[in-house]
Amino acid sequence: MDKNTIIGLLLIAAVVIVFSIYNRPDQEQLAQQRRIQDSIARVDAQRTALEAEQNRSLDTLEENTPRQDNVRSFFSAATPQGASADTLAAVNVAAQESPSDSLAETSFDAVSKDFVTLENDKIRLQINPKGGAIESVQMKEHKKYDKTDLFLFEGDEARFNLELYNRQSIRLSTEDQVFTPLVAADGKSVTMRLAYSSKQYLDFVYSLSDDDYMMNFDIRLVGMSGGLHSESLSNFKLNWEQKMRQQERGRTFEERFARIHYKYYKQDVVRMSESKKEEKEISEPLKWFAFKDQFFSSVIIADQPFSNAILSSQVLSDPDYIKDYKAEVLVPVTASADGDEFTAGFHYYFGPVHYNTLKGYDKDIKDKADKLELEELVYLGYRWLSWVNKWFVIPVFNFFLSLNWSMGLIILILTLMVKLITSPLTYKSYMSSAKMRVLRPQIQELEKKYPGKDQDVMMKRQQATMQLYNQAGVNPMSGCLPMLIQMPVLLALFFFFPSAIELRQQSFLWADDLSTYDHIISWSGNIPLITRFLGNHISLFCILMTVTNIIYTRFNMAATDTGQQQMPGMKAMPYFMSAFMFFFLNSYPSGLNYYYFLSTLMTIVITLSFRQFINEDKLLARLEANKKKPKKKSGFMARLEEAQKMQEKQARENAKQNAKRNYRR
Template sequence: MDRNSIWGLVIIGAILIGYTYLTKPSEEEIKAMQTRDSIARVERLRNEQLETERVEALKKQYAEKKQDTAALQSEYGAFAGAVQQKEEIITLENKLVKISINTLGGKIANVELKDYKTHDAEKLMLWGEKNSKFGLAFYAQNKAMNTQDLYFTPVNSVKTVDASTAQQVVNMRLNAGEGKYIEYKYSLEPDSYMLGFDINVVGMQDVIALNQRDLTFNWAADIPSQEKGRKFENQYTNIYYKFFEDDVDNMSASGEDEESLSTKVKWIGFKQQFFSSVLIADDSFKGIELKSVDMDETSPILKNFSASISLPYQGSQLENYPMNFYFGPNKYKTMRKYGKDIELHALVDLGWKMFAWVNKWFVIPIFNFLENHIASYGIIILILTIIIKLILAPLTYKSYMSTAKMKVLKPQIDEINERIPKDKAMERQQATMALYKKAGVNPMGGCLPMLVQFPILIALFRFFPSSIELRQKSFLWAEDLSSFDAIVSWDAHIPLLSTFYGNHISLFCLLMAITNLVYTRMNSQMQSTNQMPGMQTMMYLMPLMFLFWFNSYASGLSYYYFIATLFTVAQTWAIRKYMVDEDKVLATIEANKKKPVKKSKFQQRLEEAAKQRGYKPPKK
């Protein structure tokens, strides 16, 4: 990094800190925000209570009207029989998932992932049942109907506990008369995270309104917090969707967001940091409304996700809508098994396309290979770091050599600057470049190695926080490599510190900052003759800023950066002590200066063109 880069980063950081400080709310505004939040919480609790009361009232109403067939027929028409059922839970289960299906609405009540637990060792449920919605909305007999309020009847109830060898199937039917029903067919394969889900509308052409052109499938769920670091987890929790035969996109991960999708969509995913619930069309969906709402920080719920999907309805004897649900981990290797064309693995955040290829074709294969042979993920990260640093060692050496050449040329560059005044900047630059050319030194020689390493740096920045393999895996003092490794924590809210740093100290983050300070010190000693007064102090700001940026990040990422920087320090020391002699470097440069400078054909043409225009090069 040169002086301008460091100045730029310092100024950007100062602007961000200053902007945050200047725009922070006043005490009155904070109180007003707290009041609004309290009102919002009360309103949400009130709505939940109203919803509970509505369901209870419906149940009571159904019970009261059980004997009043005429009243039921008048209010519910063909669906009168659907209010005289008993609520029951049907379970589909294999070695990986346990799916509970409620006869009220025929809906998926909740999904348990059996191989995983929450950060506090509770069962891992993908969503909360209380505010979940799951059902078809349509008009029948001039009334708005919603299947989630009616009882389905299990046709072939499957209660098998172990389905290691056979497929499990259950058909939930909402009857509307002889040969007339809406059916949800669920099918679960052994050892699979994929649940088959078909909607069949049979003989309903005389029940559903004649002018109905679409049925609306509503799916909504409260997304609970599963990880230790809520703020960090929240950044990776949002709605994703894949356009049909096209790219994957996502909604904003912060605040409230809504989107209307009119183009074809292959799937919609309610994504958490390490787990996802994905509704996949056999063909495609079209006409989709999506909404994401953040919950209060004190709530066990992170967000509420909702999707409304238009299913085309032709009024035929049989309307079939085949789909699948994926309920499982955001694990790259697992998701790839369900088809490259579906691209479920895009839910694993590997970074932008220009960096994701590094993870796909380099980091992940090495990581998977090491994972098959080594049990400790801390050791895996260590070996992965060493492999990367050894591969990049030639570039590190080339970068150091370029710095060494620039250092030994510094006295001659100073002589040029003293001889040529500042107002002749072009002449000074030409003389400096002529010196570089004669000496055989490329001033940009240290930049290319850094550019090559940059995609790897960014790729790993995305890889570690998204790797479910590190979830709840301990190493040394870190209990969970996918979350922060706090050695000290406190509950008190400290203005600015709690906002920018957090309420804990992560040891791997601290070690990473220290090793970066050491490396900065080594570089400043190497480049001290090239720096302006006070420049060294500025260079130390970047490692200190790492403390604020990475304190709440995955400890596996901080551990990697710590090991990588430590290895770089060792490499730099070894190169300086055993491989580079500045006197020999200077002698080589002086020998190069005595050799005739070879001009490329392109340079010769440029000089010839300049002569024709009357340009005279400066005297040496």
Template sequence: MEQKKFDLTSFIGMILLGGILLYWMNTNKPDEEILETTTTEQITDSSKASNTQNTVTVNKPVFENDSLKQVAFTNKLGAFAQSAINGKEGVTVLENDVVKLTIDNKGGQIVEALIKNYKTHDSLPLYMIKDKNSSFNINFGTTDNRILNTKDLFFEASTSKNGENNILSMKLKVSDNQFLEYRYEMKPKDYMVNFSIRSQGLSSVINSSNTINLDWSLDGYRHEKSLKTENTMYSWLYYKADSEVDYISPGNSEVINDLNWVSYKQHFFSSNLLSDTPFNSATITSTDLVKNEEIDTVFTKRFELKTPLALTNGELNYNMKWFYGPSDYNLLKTYEGTGLDETADLGWGIFGFLNRTVFYPVFNFLKGLLSNYGLIIILMTIVVRLIMSPLVYKSYLSSAKMKVIRPELTALNEKYPGKDNAMKRQQETMAIQRKAGVSMMSGCIPAVLQMPVFFALFKFFPTNLALRQESFLWAPDLSSYDTIFTLPFKIPFYGDHVSLFPILASIAIFFYMKMNQSQQANMQAPTQEGMPDMGKMMKYMIYFSPIMMLFFFNNYASSLSLYYFISNLLTIAIMLVIKNYVIDEDKIHAQIEENKKRPEKTKSKFRQKIDSAMKQAQEQQAQQKKGKK
């Protein structure tokens, strides 16, 4: 094959063509029409500021020719073109002892919200807003038929003081006398930040026939150790409308009238927007972002608010508040009249009432005496059990009375055997119990009265911020589960770890139920023909309940397991004291015999109706029996 030779003529031609191409590229520019339609301004992320002064990073101009830049932005933004032309990158930091907010010139919105004095479960700074997980925008139309979004426009920042309060004014200007303003005012040591939206001189610029929409969305960062607990049980979108606080479940969207505030609640922390002027026809949406709880994730839920804003005399004028902080009942109740304390999730009805009026005051009092929260829980458990001990005594006293009359009830079953005598047997049984001063309900009522306490504390401990990341014994965080051993696999409904406090609580409840079995047996009348054997059912419950508790509480707050462990131990101790040192069966038997000698009290109307109904049923049963013969 012939070897290729160097061609000098071709080489010179290539150099000439390259030179011509470079000259053409550097001397010819697109015309103004192309620039107006195809060029956009690109803005990099804002630089970070570390103080309350406005920190500005000057944006590199897209256009070298200012006249071309002005023409392009005028065609795109109309009256707000100057805000884009003169716009500068930068952020302003407002901070006090508890919260730090970073506000960007672009959009005038909060781009970082740091909750001070708290950390995530993995010891990182606790941000509610960071890396564009939130957006706050007002969408509006102009009189020259443009649709604009504040999140895309540059505001001009200026700071000032009002006493000890730091003030930040962010203005989106048409001119010095025409602007849209976001005004932030931060107080010392307060999570609540005053925020207002107002316009001046824009009645001739904003098209009032178009809807002005406010959109606020946030993807909630995961903060806690247990993703399942944080996301599934305690992250909700709360709202207040018509003086009522309610919430929506994930995956739902609702239109709410007269909306006072929304709270994007994430277990122990929340992002709230409050308005003095209620929003009408606001749409709120909650979306679950967790696809698989076994996979580590950054975000838990997406919260969204979309609401129209009303003009007053052609201008916007809304006084609002931002709250980025802990969902602490003790803190939220200080904001009187807002109803924010209801987002602390203390339970509904009687359960919330007990938490607010009994358990929080007791807990706060003990917190003022001790610094170890494990000991506070133990002391609180002792207080609760002592308060409940009269109910335990009442239940045990009824059990002892039933034990005394049990031989008579057994004899009654033998006297009236079979289904045909069921009504007569029941009637005589009630008569014996009535004469002895014994009621089946007297044993059930104490147990029923203890149930509200059980469910109230079921809400109290896992939502109590004071317990978050507080350690006790082997548990590093009383608001989450403790781990003594990590399993190489996952057990359904149990998890991939072993928690010790639920094991101790399960053992304690087993011995409590074992001890309580004889008491329950005394409370039951002898088993009648055709009726289920409650004794056998109780035997199964002795083993079933501790196992269920072991599985359920393995992923729950260790503070709750600690409470149930101590509570069951104290209940066992109280029962032993009552049985051995308080209850005297001989005295009870003598009292029952004395009661039998007394004339029977006049029956109440309710009792008369029951006896009459039972007598009629007995007569009908006898007639049916004769008819068969």
């Protein structure tokens, strides 16, 4: 290193030292620098703690939402820019920035498992922040058959989710997202909000009125139009699944009356099969569909009709559940004028299948085409029978129920009313059989005059019998017509009792529930043949009904014996039918068997009364007098005689043909 280089380095070092000394901060400047460094250190520490807390929140959310990452992924998938929210906490802050005026922020944490409760005097609902869906529905006025609380569903027994699709057709589901509950100040409604920012969010709005089974449900999608597929903005796709609990002791009937119902828009209500697995794809507009068991139902009613639906039902062998229902539906969406908000409105009905309650929802609807017709969920028999129940049986029940009478007494009064109304027909039927009974000696003379079972002889004997009836003014068929007229009433009541929730858990004598079977003997396990036809019990009311029916059968056969020969086995047929009815009705509601027991008993009493007041000697004298009067054949008798002649002619032709064939052989 030469002399000049050394001098240069020394001069540079001297300049640096002089500059450092000249620019050295004073004590005040040094204190200010220390304050700045301390502030930076505190900010770094807070940032580290916040990031750790954010990671813990996201880890917890991911555990609760296995199918999707988190709220951030849901909205980023539906946002064109794919913008990222800083944290889930920021999402909750966004939800609080602009809540509706009528909403008050609750204390629910973003990953809280606490449920929101809406209730009135009739139902109690819990709504789960996860998925924003209804977690459970409890009927507060009703109990399960074992007297425990009655839930239509609870927990994973029901599943609801809204499906959306982004512009790349990627499926977005609300099922596993965590919503923020915003509860109204009056506690009657709650908005479950899934928010990305104050201007981008999805709301599920639930509103429950006082003293009602019907609840409003609205879906609002705000600020998402840029990132969603056009189909998702024109139709929301909803999925609803529900496993139906066994609520009643009589599982057989609960399965029989548990089915999916749906109503075409401005058209009829349709029932799906209750006994087999069935799936229906429906392209016509639907107003509502219902998941129904025997006495309770979950109904979803759209403000605008569902445009497409896939409904499926499956019978379950699970001891706790009877059916599994599923529905996939599309519902039209209404867009705001600026195209920023998309909404769809619904109503839920969670309640009893009670005729007057369901019919009451059409009270203020004047146009028949616009009526909901929810009362069609109550199965009252075929259309040509249901009018008996709608216009007679149900009003009678409601009237006496309003008087707080016991159900056993009401059924007794109803039976008396039916018997009084049909007594003229019963009297006419009895008179027809009485006329043929007093002519029995003359019929027996004809049997002796035309003995044997040869076809020609039988035809002559039948012809002579009809001539005798015609001369005496007796129509053998007049006793059948009154019975046929009474059949609609008897059949209507047969359909009414299994569907009448009024009988549910109403006790009478030894029966603790008139809506299902009463049992004096019951057993577990399977007894071949017996269990198949009787179930695992024997009903006392069914036994009483059967015994009374056998007594009436014996009495009636003696009273209607006209002396004519009958086909072999015909006398035993009525007794066989009585025994068959025991096996058939043993599992039917005890209220129905009680009604049949009373009805048959009253019929015996009425028939005996007729017999006491009708003088058969005078009746026979009147019939003998009729023989002397000129007779004009009635149209029926003329047709009957013509049919007999044709039958006799055909018999002769057949006899000739048989004779020819035998001769050729």
